[in-house]
Amino acid sequence: MGSRRPVHPGDSDVRQRHHRHRRRRLGRLCRLQLGVEGTHFSPGLPDATREAYQAEQDTVPIGVDTPAAPYLAGSATYSTKWAQLDSQINDAISGIVTGRQPLSSWDGAVKQFGAQGGDQIAKELAAQHASR
Structure with missing residues (x-):
């Protein structure tokens, strides 16, 4: 060596x-x-x-904390579902990058992300942002 x-x-x-x-x-x-x-x-x-x-x-x-932390803490859906959603979307990314899944599977992964809580998180965060 x-x-x-x-x-x-x-x-x-x-x-x-x-x-x-x-x-x-x-x-x-x-x-x-x-x-x-x-x-x-x-x-x-x-x-x-x-x-x-x-x-x-x-x-x-x-390191610094994410500036979004105050918003994220106020989302009940984020608190309960983010770990699962994050894992699913990262699995989809890994599958596409490694060639296990076709690129065309991305749209389905995004739809699934939204349907399983991502859309609700976005609504909660938008409502919080509008109220500030």
């Missing part, structure tokens, strides 16, 4: 370029993995898990 030391001014240009490329590649990998709960295993990149975890630890303290 080679040395894991950081880039130093005395390193050759080739070595410095290699380290910059590796950091960019791992950075992209960490950014991809930060949004996927519980997924931090990357075959062939043994340090990726540790680096992704550290990136999360560094990022969480500087």
